[in-house]
Amino acid sequence: MSQSESPIRAMFDAQRTAVKQSQQLFKHGMATQRNVDTMALTGLKGQESLQRQQLELAQAATHGYVSATAAMLPSDDAPEVHRTIDETFGRLKQTHTEFYGALEREMERDVDSANELSTEFVDALDEQTDQLLEMTQSIEDQTVQNVDEFSGQLREQLERTQELQDRLEDQLENQTGDVEDLLERQAEQIEQFQQQLEAQTEAVTQQIPVQGTNEPHTKIETHPEHTLESVDGIDADVREQLSEAGIATIDDLTRAGPEAVAEAADVSESQAEEWIEQAEA
Template identity: 35%
Template sequence: MSQYTTPVSTMFEMQRTALEGSQQAMKQGVSLQKSAGRMALSGMKTGKHLQQQGVEATHTATAQYLDAVEPAMPDETVETLRETTDEGFAQLTEVHAETFDQLLHSFEQGLDDYDEFSAEYLDALDEGFDQLADSHEALQEQTVEVIEETESRNEAYAEQFEAQLEGQMDRIEEFQDRLESQSERQLEQAEEFQNQLESQVEEFQDQLESQAEAFEDQVSA
């Protein structure tokens, strides 16, 4: 390589390394988002189980309280309280299960949709980066060829060489701008889906808190 082609080739290699690094970073970002979603789903299922245990524990404690006060109260009164309590907790258990099942189903559907999107996104990402890499390599070869051909001529062609080199550098800058724009668009799409996933988690948590408060109010009543 000559004094002109060496720095140009080095620059192309640096751009190609940055391109590959960006591609890997995007893939890792998608993978981390999918893992976070599955972990959140697992936590929701654990929360469902814990709240079910809480409702059952409260039911048991109420039944034990009625057992303790039964000798001091009329039989009919205690029996009525038992029936009312059992019916109330049965309804709470049913509502609790239905609510959680609906929320979990909705969240799982969202994760499945994200998995489908991410698979399509990664395929498009690979295809886009492959095209960019091919264009980048072709541009490098063409640039180096122009430099070598022009450089081999005598000094009378110096101005023409400078003009051609400047034109090639302009194309390089345009390519880099295209690469940055595409990377930004892809990152924005990934961030948008991540925000949607986080919003779903927050909404789910709010609904769980509302349900928990409703359970406590009904039990207290």
């Protein structure tokens, strides 16, 4: 028995017990009625009405029981079941009416005749109740089967969903690794290209002839007296800053002017003027 089947079976068992208890209660009332030796005709009508109400209540309870069962897992058999219930209780009501009609006619003549009719009615009640319980048993079996099938399908769907999720995660992980490898290869290629470009630029620069001659271009050596090293206060860091601004020689310094020198070296204009005065001296 599956985990889902156990509570469903328990619920059906409880409902069957309720139906049987209702049947026993009704039979007990009939047994009590059979034990009455004398019944006033005025009280007979009241008893008939009371038992008729009990039949109506039993019919309504049975409809409720079947509706609650069908609500758990809709079934196409529900309308047929309700129709069968109405037919069953219709026959019971007919039997009940006939019984009391005959009872009124026979009551004064023979009490034994009334007991016989009462027994027939109880037997009919037992038969119809058994049919009802068999019908609800069929509904129970179908309901349990449908629940088990649905549970199995749900488990299979969850398993397929988990498998799909695992595959997607694997694919994402593989694609992420491929992208990282591609980026690394591109970075290496870019670095190699930059190195090749620098090498080609240097080679081309060395091969360009000096204007007015056929000699290739070579690095121009600047005389120490023409460099900024001869100016007091201009150290290597300041020379680098000035060089980035295009001021690499004494001539560059004097032509630049105090404002441009101060801005390039990040010093005051007065300091720049002192450097320029040293360069012009």
